[in-house]
Amino acid sequence: MSTSRHLLATTCLAGVLAAGVADAAEVNVYSGRHYDTDAELYENFTAETGITVNLIEGNAEELVERIKAEGANSPADVLITVDAGRLYRADQEGLFQPVQSAVLNERIPAEFRHPDGHWFGYTTRMRVIYYNKDTIDPALVQTYEDLTRPELAGEVCLRSGSNIYNLSLLGSLIEHHGEAAARDWAAGVVANFARPPEGGDTDQIKGVGTGQCGVAVANHYYYVRLMTSDDPADQAVVESTGIVFPNQDGPDQDGRGAHVNISGAGVVANAPNRDNAVAFLEYLSSPSAQTYFIAGNNEFPTVEGVEWENPYLAELGAMDVKRDTVPVAVFGTHQQLAQVIMDEVGWK
Ligand SMILES: [Fe+2]
Numbered sequence: 343m344s345t346s347r348h349l350l351a352t353t354c355l356a357g358v359l360a361a362g363v364a365d366a367a368e369v370n371v372y373s374g375r376h377y378d379t380d381a382e383l384y385e386n387f388t389a390e391t392g393i394t395v396n397l398i399e400g401n402a403e404e405l406v407e408r409i410k411a412e413g414a415n416s417p418a419d420v421l422i423t424v425d426a427g428r429l430y431r432a433d434q435e436g437l438f439q440p441v442q443s444a445v446l447n448e449r450i451p452a453e454f455r456h457p458d459g460h461w462f463g464y465t466t467r468m469r470v471i472y473y474n475k476d477t478i479d480p481a482l483v484q485t486y487e488d489l490t491r492p493e494l495a496g497e498v499c500l501r502s503g504s505n506i507y508n509l510s511l512l513g514s515l516i517e518h519h520g521e522a523a524a525r526d527w528a529a530g531v532v533a534n535f536a537r538p539p540e541g542g543d544t545d546q547i548k549g550v551g552t553g554q555c556g557v558a559v560a561n562h563y564y565y566v567r568l569m570t571s572d573d574p575a576d577q578a579v580v581e582s583t584g585i586v587f588p589n590q591d592g593p594d595q596d597g598r599g600a601h602v603n604i605s606g607a608g609v610v611a612n613a614p615n616r617d618n619a620v621a622f623l624e625y626l627s628s629p630s631a632q633t634y635f636i637a638g639n640n641e642f643p644t645v646e647g648v649e650w651e652n653p654y655l656a657e658l659g660a661m662d663v664k665r666d667t668v669p670v671a672v673f674g675t676h677q678q679l680a681q682v683i684m685d686e687v688g689w690k
Pocket residue numbers: 424561
């Protein structure tokens with residue numbers, strides 16, 4: 343989004359705030375997602391409903407702080423962000439209100455929404471394993487638990503232990519194995535680090551592709567971005583990097599499925615345009631919006647039964663991947679403990 347458009351939207355919201363009344367044909371959306379295709383999606387909502395979307399984009403922490411600072415007068419109707427752990431944090435700040443919508447409850451599976459309707463998941467993403475095809479036998483990295491194997495000493499790259507994606511992944515291990523085993527796992531991963539945590543998800547994949555790391559963990563859509571890049575360096579990374587959707591087979595926990603997280607949204611506690619906000623959330627779960635999300639960032643729909651295809655995900659064999667069905671809300675409830683463990687084991 344351009345700066346001028348950003349300012350325009352901000353000005354418009356200030357007008358709403360000054361008037362102190364809701365405009366019947368508006369919804370003010372604060373979004374921590376940054377994909378151009380999302381803006382087109384919102385335009386389609388306006389075309390269908392006549393409700394104008396005023397979009398404020400920013401990083402998730404800034405948006406949460408902004409809504410807190412605006413308090414009871416906040417013009418925010420909807421907050422969109424990625425990772426159930428971030429939605430949990432916003433909810434802990436009291437930023438959301440409960441929404442009871444038969445449409446949303448029917449379309450979105452229970453494991454992808456807050457039990458009382460504080461937020462709803464619209465897309466899913468998998469956090470998966472990458473390996474260097476020249477140096478690592480993929481048989482060694484079929485599960486998250488494999489990352490602690492002694493054969494992988496000096497091979498493993500992951501980003502910071504304070505990163506929300508990693509906190510949610512560790513939260514899933516706490517849920518499945520309990521605190522002590524999760525701590526052992528985190529310590530085992532740190533013991534296998536190829537380098538101190540640095541960079542984002544894409545940097546972990548590039549680390550594998552360039553041979554700095556034998557193994558890495560990152561969300562699946564970053565790999566698709568590299569697949570679709572024109573940069574020869576990115577193509578070289580894809581060429582030398584294999585992808586594993588973890589925990590597909592095996593007894594008990596080994597076959598529980600790949601760790602799945604969401605991007606989601608909720609209606610803000612003091613939303614001046616509450617009805618429009620609910621209509622917007624319902625729109626995001628519509629088949630057309632769901633397929634739009636999939637094309638935009640190569641994520642998966644949360645709504646079952648949506649007809650969709652994605653050539654890149656098909657090429658990766660991602661269409662039939664078994665996913666962990668643990669409710670994503672537990673990543674939030676385990677988040678504080680996950681951070682304590684990360685700090686204890688020196689996962690910086
Ligand atoms: Fe991401």
